[in-house]
Amino acid sequence: MDAAIKDHKCVATSNDIYVDTKSWNLTHKLISSFLNTARAGSAHKDADMSVNSFFLGIGASAGYFLFQLFAFSLLRRIASNIYQSNSVLRRYENNSTLDFSNRNPSIWERFTSKYVPRIFKESIDNYEAIVGLDGFLFMRFLKKLILLFSLLSLGIVPVLIPLHLTSSDNNKNDLTRVFNSTQPQSNRIDKINMSNISMKKSDRLVCHFIFALIIIVAFQFFIVAELKYAYGKINTTVITKSYQNIVFVDNIPAEVLKDDSKIMEYFNKIQPNSVVAAARLPNNIFEIRKTHKNIERHAYIIEKIISKIILEKFFKVGHLLLSTNDPSVEIPPTSLMVLSYHQLCQKILFNLRSFDKYFYCELKFKLQKIKPSKYFVYIPQFKRKSALEYQYDSLDREIHYYQKYLDLWLTYFPKKNEPDSSTIPGNEKMQEYSNKAFLLFNSVSQAMQFYQLLQSSSVCQWNYPMIGAHPKDIIWINIVGRNPITITLRKLAGRLIGVLVILGWIVPIAFIGLVTQIPYLTNLLPYSNHFNVTSKCLRDVTKAVFPLVTLIFLTEFVPYIFRVISYLKGCRTGAEIEMDIQRWFFMFLLVHIFFVVTISSGLSLLLEKLLISPVSIPNILAHDLPKSSNFFCSFILLRGFAYSGGNIIRLKELFFEIVYYRPRMPTPHNKMQRLKKNLFFQWGSIYPLFTVIGCICIIYSIIAPFILPLAVLSLSLVYYSFKYLFIYQFNSENISETHGKLYPEALSQLYAGIYCMELSLIGLFALFNCYKLSTSMAFMSILTVLIHAEISKKFIRRLHNLHLNSLHDYTSSDSISPRAESLESYIFPPITNEIWVPTDQMGIAENERPYLQASLSLKCDFEKAYITKFGNICINPDISE
Incomplete structure (x- = not known):
């Protein structure tokens, strides 16, 4: 053959x-x-980056950030409901209502509005009451990292960078050959990192060892001090928070499940007067919550229709308001033509929002005889109604549906002052309960004692406790359908999927290494030279920025995947999801942003090396870390520019405001909720990113000290962008508050940076044949593991439960008074029983008052919203909800 x-x-x-x-x-x-x-790390492509290329990439990122800052300065005054929602609600900057101003601001005030000095002067101690303990400790986390890296920069950069610059050797046998780098050149950025040290000058590595010891010791003191602070802060803060005296318990025995009083009696036998109320979870909890959702939906529609009726009448006579000579009416100092134009624009926008009124017809059938025959047929007749008739008909229909669901809701709600609610007609649905209940304790200290007691129980009853859950944060499907076997299988499946996500994400991450090889196509493929970029400057910018931007985009979607996985695992609250995401997302970022990008663009090579020689981890890190230093220096700074710019410009919210919220008809309640809840934070997805950045900076603090001042600049930009959000935009309650549990976990995760630094230095010292230094660093690694274990035992594990001794001082002074209403809100959420009717200067809303009070079972409030001269619905700034 x-x-x-x-x-x-x-x-x-x-x-x-x-x-x-x-x-x-x-x-x-x-x-x-x-x-x-x-099979080489994608970060290695920057190993021989020149100084010009490095600063071109940084300059491009900084230029985009400045463009975002300039756009934000313009949009801040135009879209104040997004960028200054707190100023709209609380009138931080002035005490006038939302109207035109007579004063022409200067150019500086127009672009800054004096907010720049404020974000520098404002203390982070004021944020706890605004954003909760999680947000406050996150700001402290950034501030402490900035302080730590600043001190390290002052001590390390002036010593190690000159040492690296003067440690090269023209001989080809220096360490640059070991790192597979080209011959050192004067314009290479690598000259300031550790790879520039020649073998002949390896005695200078003693300085690196000393600085590594300083970093390790300083880090231990830093961690202990912050954990002590966090431990005391959490203990003293949780005691004052709402719902902390409410404990959920599962698998209640059948003999005490018959009545709430029997559950209370069971606990009061252990400690008298400890439980003041109990609420069993009914089997029809999903039906109850569905009814509640329908009530809220129809209440919203009723308020929207009432606003439409008033605006429909207002725009017919609103032009009279602009031309009136009444001195009591304030007219802006603008020409009548401009004022009429603004009102016309609002009228057109209103007509577009309520375009369905033009297509409303009433269909009737009239019996009519066909003349050629003796038969009668029903002929359809369409009668078009006016916009107001259409709105009034819709209002009557929605009132009917609202009352229907409200009557159904009252059948669920238990009647008070009755000996047995099951005997009340219509309450038969409340006779069946699950073996779960919420318990309201007399104090937080008692609730915590019983929570820890139930948590340590190994029996099959009175288990799976949960304390302090916000009613709106509970995931009911994971509460009701909780079965031990099912939950175990779901947790195993969730962890398996999480591991597969971490491993499977190697494919898109490896894409970064692929796209950096696009220049090969111009040399290999025919006719591809037409697509080659002739500008060297543009090629350098693309080479420096494109891989970093690709890496950022690839990691942005991962938290949403882990959020679904946490839901699959059976997490019962959003707070539990945040804590679970923090652990998994940190592992993902550490593996992909650091290990995969640094060591290999595919995990296959890394696994191959480890399987052949498991003890080669220090050598792998020592070989690959210096070559990746330029990449991570660029990544740290670019991530700071991108994150801080994204914080202030908020493109997603701006897009939804233009595309989704503007075309919709706003209601007073809707505008208030939009102002208060247009910004929220998922701290479990935010902490890991900056923890990994902290780890990378610790790892490269000795190898490439230039990363430290870049990290200080990057984290400072992020820090002040969050300060602006907290001062001017954030105004909502964080229902998924973990009460500070994310901060100690983030501090503990920073140890990954210390371990990687120690392992890499062990390998680097071995490559330089400095075996005494390598052995000493190995001993320090063992000592670090022992110290970490002791710190974890003393602080980390105990932070998940309050220390009972710390509660004795608060037992008699708990700020939370036991209220049965707070317990009922878990089963029966509060419903909307008030409609905000926007008032106007033409008296249209007042004319509608008799009709609304006669038709609605809801209370109508005429003081919390008003209509401007141009037809905008605004919230009264003097009220708070």
């Missing part, structure tokens, strides 16, 4: 041979180029 094939090749034409050889060579070059470079 081989001979036949050989003969066949011999008779082939020369042209055929040329085509086959060319195709084979092209394919071979493509595959070889991609495969050979893909």
Whole structure:
């Protein structure tokens, strides 16, 4: 057969041979180029980056950030409901209502509005009451990292960078050959990192060892001090928070499940007067919550229709308000034409929002005889109604539906002052309960004592306790359908999927390494030179920025995947989801942003090395870390520019405001909720990113000290962007508050940076044949593990439960008074029983008052919203909800 094939090749034409050889060579070059470079870390492409290329990439990122800052300065005054929602609600900057001002601000005030000095002067101690303990401790986390890296920069950068610059050797046997780098050049950014040290000057590594010891010792003191602060802060803060005296318990025995009083009696036997109320979870909890959702939906529609009726009448006579000579009416100092134009724009917008009124027709059937015959048929007749008739008909219909669901709701709600609610007609649905209940304790200290007691129980009853859950934060499907076997299987499946996500995300991360090889195509593929960028400056910017931006985008979507996985695991509250996401997202970022990007663009090579030689981890880190220093210096600064710019410009919210909220008809309640809840934070997804940045800075603090001042700048930008959000925008309660539990976890995760730094230095010292330093660093690694274990035992594990001794001082002074209403809100959420009717200067709302009071069972409030001269619905700034 081989001979036949050989003969066949011999008779082939020369042209055929040329085509086959060319195709084979092209394919071979493509595959070889991609495969050979893909098994090197994608961060290694920046190993020989010049100083010009480095600063071009940084300059491009800084330029985009400045553009975002300029756009924000313009949009801040135009879209004040997004960028100054607190100023609209609380009138931070002035005491006037939302109207035009006579004063022409200067250019500086127009772009800053004096908010820049304020975000620098404002103390973070004021944030706890605004954003909760999680947000306050996050700001402290950033502030302490900035302080730590600033001190390290002052001590390390002036010593190690000059030492690196003067430690090179023109001999080709220096360490640059060990790192597979090109010959050192004067314009290479690598000259300021550790890879520039030659083998002949390895005695200078003693300085690196000393600074590493200083970092390790300082880090231990830093962690202990912050954990002590967090421990005391959490203990003293949780005691004052709402719902902390409410405990959920599962698997209640059947003999005490018959009545709430029996559950209370069971606990009061252990400690008298400890439980003041109990609420069993009914089996029809989903039906109750569905009814509640329908009530809220129809209440919203009723308020929207009432606003439409008033605006429909207002725009018919609103032009009279602009031309009135009444001195009591304030007219802005603008021409009548401009005022009329603004009102016309609002009228057009209102008509577009309520365009359905033009298509409303009433369908009736009239019995009519067909003249040629004796038969009668029903002929449809369409009668078009006016916009007001259409709105009034819709209002009557919605009032009917609202009352229907409200009557159904009252059948669920237990009647008070009755000996047995099951005997009341209509309350038969409340006779069946699940083996779960919420318990209201007399004090937080008693609730915490019983919570820890139930948590340590190993029996099959009175288990799976949960304390301090916000009623709106509970995931009811994971509460009601909780079965021990099912939950175990769901947790195992969730962890397996989480591991698969971490491993499977290697494919898109490896794409970063692939796209950096695009220049190969211009040399290998025919006719591809037309797509080659001739500008060297543009090529350098693309090479420096594109991989970083790609990495950022690829990691932005992962928290949403882990959020679904946490839901699958059976997390019962959003707070539990945040804590679960923090652990998994940190592992993901550490693996992909650091290990995969640094060591290999595919995990296969890393696993191959570890399987062949498990003890080669220090050598792997020592070989690959210096080559990745330029990449991470760029990444740290670019991430700071991108994150802080995204915080202030908020493109997603701006897009939804234009595309979704503006076309919708706003109601007073809707505008208030929009102002208060247009910004929220999911701290479990935010903490890990900056924890990993802190780890990277610790790892490279010795290898590439230049990363420390860059980290200080990057984290400072993020820090002040959050300060602006807290002062001017954030105004909502964080229902998924973990009460500070994320902060100690983030501090503990920083140890990953210390371990990687120690392992890399062990390998680096070994590469320089400094075995005494390598052995000493190995000893320090063992000591670090022991100290970490002791700190974890003393602080981290105890932070999940309050220390009972710390509660004795608060037992008699708990700020939370036991109220049965707060317990009932878990089963029966509060419903909307008030409609805000916007008033106007033409008296239209007052004319509607008799009709509304006669038709609605809801209370109508005429003081919390008003209509401006142009037809805008605004919230009265003097009220608070």
